[in-house]
Amino acid sequence: MNGIRSTQRLQGKVAVVTGAAMGIGHAVVRAFADEGAWVIAADVAPFGRPYPLVEQRRLDVGDEHAWAELADHLAARYGRVDVLANVAGVIGYDAIADLDLAEWQRIIRVDQTGVFLGMRAMLPAMLAAGSGSIINFSSDWGVVGGVGVTAYNAAKGAVGSMSRNAAVTYAAQGVRVNAMVPGWISTPLTDRQPADANARVIGSTPVGHGGSPSDIAAACVYLASDESRFVTGTDFVVDGGFLAT
Incomplete structure (x- = not known):
């Protein structure tokens, strides 16, 4: 249950979640x-x-043909899609002077282009239904600068801008789009980061500790549910106060 009390707030909705294998x-x-x-x-x-109500599907978020195949599958099997959570992401730590083009393209492909392709593939079904919720994953480092992390900073900043653009573009047609902005979360990705880098970020977080995946999942449930029907175009920050300092 991930520490979240189930109240069936998403009963009957069809949701796509990328980056689903971990964290x-x-x-x-x-x-x-x-x-x-x-x-x-x-x-x-x-x-x-296997997990109840969960269908596993292989998807490379940077592959537009894979997204088209997924859209066709959803139409045939479910006849709709109500929620898209673009969670998939990768990170790199190079500063501009040290960043080669291939590494830049690798990160942009997943963190920015993958979000664009996901929205483009899922929006037609949402627009046809006149409703939908899209949750695009940005980061604190999409709002403020981090040392190094050039491509990640750029991509996550773009996610926020694309989300606001889509929010105002499609609001009148019933589709809500928000950018999720996590702070430091304990995941396999942060486990692979240098310990001193993790300590610096956590030390700058006013609550005094990092977050857990369930903290972000709970916020995503709210944004996916009808409870957030008046919430669109936001940077939905869940970061223990990091950006408030």
């Missing part, structure tokens, strides 16, 4: 399913053991 994406999949949604857990890696 935040894995927690979001489980939280959505626990709340009654049919969830397509999309990733290049397997989700793991």
